[in-house]
Amino acid sequence: MTEQQHTSHTPAGLIAFAWTLVGLPLAYGLYQTISTASKLFTG
Amino acid sequence: MAVPSFLARERIIARPGFNRWLIPPAALAVHLCIGQAYATSVYKTALVADFDSSLTAIGIVFSIAIVMLGLSAALFGTWVDRNGPRAAMFVSACFWSVGFLVGAAGIATDQLWLLYLGYGVIGGIGLGIGYISPVSTLIKWFPDRPGLATGMAIMGFGGGALIATPLSRQxxxxxxxxxxxxxxxxxxxxxxxxxxxxxxxxxxxxxxxGAFIVRVPAEGWRPAGFDPSTIKAKALVTTKSVSAANAIRTPQFWLLWVVLFCNVTAGIGILEQASPMIQDFFRESGTSTVAVTAAAGFVGLLSLFNMGGRFAWSTTSDFIGRKPIYMVYLGVGLVLYVLLATVGSSATWLFVLLAALIISFYGGGFATAPAYLRDLFGTYQVGAIHGRLLTAWAAAGVAGPLIVNRVLDARGEPGSLVAGDYRPALFIMVGLLAVGFVANLLIKPVAARFHEPKADAIFTDTTPETSAAR
Structure with missing residues (x-):
């Protein structure tokens, strides 16, 4: 429990890295799916 | 069953000052991967050709995986709650990965049973444990916005298919x-x-x-500026704890089970049939005015609304409440289904709009369920209770396609169906949504006799003494 009493600071870089790691594939998937979905309106 | 110390819950208790915004990407790292389960259609034809088999025989792989998802979430939910998210994510990763590798061995050696065992059984266990692994942790980190938190994670499950489909093709x-x-x-x-x-x-x-970066909040932790009394004041939100064993003895659990089953069955009815459905709805003199490429675009659009609905509607539930949002999913969904059945074939844009909204409610129903459980039963064993609730998904995964396929089989041959042939199936879905709507209306706060004897604030991670079985 004593370990828990120490205050920590989560590096902003780690948070940014984590969000980028999950955000990039998601952006790729969104882009690909929107490209496919656009065919509903174009052909 | 004890876990190695590096996976233990005690090892991942966050210190004061930890930033909770590291938890959603940890959850997404799991859900974006297991969401691949909805992208199996991309290699279905290849597997049929490789095994010289039928679509049904290959489709069983997906069915086994979804049934195993429901069973493993129900069976291992308590284990997940007890051992924490790191152990659960680790185990899920191993099962999901080994499932793929065993499945690959099955394909390479032309043994279909190995594919069933690998992707279906082993992978399905990974799916179930992975699906529930971050849920209770997110709820504890975001007591002020549980709908937003679980919506983000479960949105990832929808997003996983968006990634896996084009990636697999490439x-x-x-x-x-x-x-x-x-x-x-x-x-x-x-x-x-x-x-x-x-x-x-x-x-x-x-x-x-995800397993490496995930943390659980320390006992009694709450976000800065968060006033628990604002949550306690809301109707249907409990500050008590209900164990998973007791939760399944409450009418509230089974009413919510019916709600989820009806909502998912109705949504799957459209999702399963999306591509041929839009072509059939606009068939004139035996020829559809909707091209195959446009139908594929429709499927993509539904995927986007499925994913977006998970985040948007679940987040909205934080503001308007869980019961009202399910009244929207089921009540408005019911009206949309009636419109789809009656005027859906009058214009393509109207059909697309109605179907997209229905699918957004389908996704929303999934994502809001954990927050609804938190409201009713507290955070104590919400992961385990959620796992048990997911059996409704497994049941709906069988019932939804069965209803639609039975109706359509009786109406004619694929490729010759028209909008009117879908009406019986759509009106069955309307009936199901009406049942779900009533079930949701009947949900009241859980009776005090089901509460754990030791008071447990919903924002802590304490383990109450076990109550007597009731």
């Missing part, structure tokens, strides 16, 4: 140059086996990253 194209990603060509079995190995290894790394 990878199979690399492994088999003769395959160009269109319906005109079919990837070789060798390419699908290599795809499985690649996905298994990539998903393992991704999910272990």
């Amino acid at each position: 990878l199979m194209g690399w492994y088999d140059p003769a395959y160009d990603g269109t319906a005109a060509t079919v990837a070789s079995g060798d390419a699908v086996a290599k795809l499985f190995v690649t996905l298994g290894l990539v998903y393992l790394a991704f999910m272990l990253f």
